[in-house]
Amino acid sequence: MTRERRQEARRLRQRKRRDSRPAGYAPAPGPVRFPGIMGVIQDNTRWFFLGAMLLMIASLGSVFFTTNGTASTRDDETATPTATAEPTETPTPDPNVIQRTYAAAPAMQIDPEKLYTAVIHTDRGDVKVDLLGKDAPGYVNNFVFLSKARFYEGLTFHRVEPNFVVQAGDPPGRAEGPGYSLTEERNALQFDSGVLSMAKAGRVVNGSQFFITLGAAPHLNADFTVFGRVTEGMDVLRGFASRPLGSPESAPAVTIQSVEIIEHSAP
Numbered sequence: 175m176t177r178e179r180r181q182e183a184r185r186l187r188q189r190k191r192r193d194s195r196p197a198g199y200a201p202a203p204g205p206v207r208f209p210g211i212m213g214v215i216q217d218n219t220r221w222f223f224l225g226a227m228l229l230m231i232a233s234l235g236s237v238f239f240t241t242n243g244t245a246s247t248r249d250d251e252t253a254t255p256t257a258t259a260e261p262t263e264t265p266t267p268d269p270n271v272i273q274r275t276y277a278a279a280p281a282m283q284i285d286p287e288k289l290y291t292a293v294i295h296t297d298r299g300d301v302k303v304d305l306l307g308k309d310a311p312g313y314v315n316n317f318v319f320l321s322k323a324r325f326y327e328g329l330t331f332h333r334v335e336p337n338f339v340v341q342a343g344d345p346p347g348r349a350e351g352p353g354y355s356l357t358e359e360r361n362a363l364q365f366d367s368g369v370l371s372m373a374k375a376g377r378v379v380n381g382s383q384f385f386i387t388l389g390a391a392p393h394l395n396a397d398f399t400v401f402g403r404v405t406e407g408m409d410v411l412r413g414f415a416s417r418p419l420g421s422p423e424s425a426p427a428v429t430i431q432s433v434e435i436i437e438h439s440a441p
Contacts (some may be wrong), residue, residue: 272324274345275353279381280319284311289438290318292402295431296331298414301386301407303370309361310401313372313379316356317401320382321433325352330427334417338391341373342430343383351381363400365391368411370402388412 284290290305307314320326326343333341345351356372356379363369365387373383374397386404387394388411404411415425 272327274325276381277353279312279354279356280316282311282315284315284318285437286311287440289440290314291405291436291438292317292321293434293436294326294407295434296410297429297431299407299410301410302405303386303402304405305370305402306363306400309363310359310399312357312359313399313401316381317384318435320352321435324432325382326430326433328429328431330429331414332417332427333385333419334414334425334428335388336412336416337389339385339387340411340414340428341383341385343373343380345382351383354381355379356381359399359401361399365394365398365400368404368408369400370404371398371400374398386411 284307286307288307290307292303292305294301294303305314305317320343329342329344329346331340331342332344333339343351358374358377358379365371367387367389369387371385371387371394373380373385388408414428417423417425417427
């Protein structure tokens with residue numbers, strides 16, 4: 175069959191189909207065209223759904239891979255804690271586990287009828303401190319609790335200012351403390367050489383960072399509170415290499431191996 179005959183046959187079939195349509199027949203309308211932004215989406219449906227899928231994947235990634243963290247800076251004898259919490263009932267620490275994050279300050283656990291001594295064992299020697307529970311019971315209770323919980327084990331004296339202070343109790347990589355702050359305590363004890371105090375940021379008392387003076391520091395009397403006094407080991411403290419704030423890697427840090435708490439009956 176020639177090309178002309180095939181075309182003629184096709185035209186004949188199309189004519190027969192048109193003639194067989196019922197009266198009132200109308201061809202189906204084409205796709206509905208939406209105005210505005212919907213029209214843009216209609217013209218780019220494939221890219222729209224691809225973008226939606228990418229956004230969903232990114233959202234799921236942020237849920238599974240983002241960690242919560244807070245930054246803080248040390249200022250003077252302080253490191254800003256993450257939260258302020260009132261003391262609540264505190265579970266007995268597991269001696270086999272070092273826990274460095276708590277929901278709140280420990281409840282009062284020390285016996286007011288006893289005296290407490292802390293022996294800070296470092297890799298440079300021991301420092302013995304009498305804790306002054308009657309003058310600052312909250313601070314002493316907290317220090318005793320964290321010491322028995324092995325909180326300070328493995329931490330360093332991250333700040334050493336010759337003739338001024340040595341400071342420790344900062345959990346590695348956090349610069350914030352145990353997750354709570356302490357209620358501020360006040361007494362009239364003076365900042366002479368070898369006294370123990372808690373670090374602060376303004377009126378906020380850090381839950382774990384403490385410092386010991388290497389010399390008289392009367393300018394601290396109005397703002398900080400003494401809760402312990404060194405009785406042995408000042409030569410050990412004065413032998414620490416300088417590590418001023420802002421350049422802590424200027425010398426190797428002294429490490430706390432453990433803090434031993436000794437209870438004594440009151441005389």
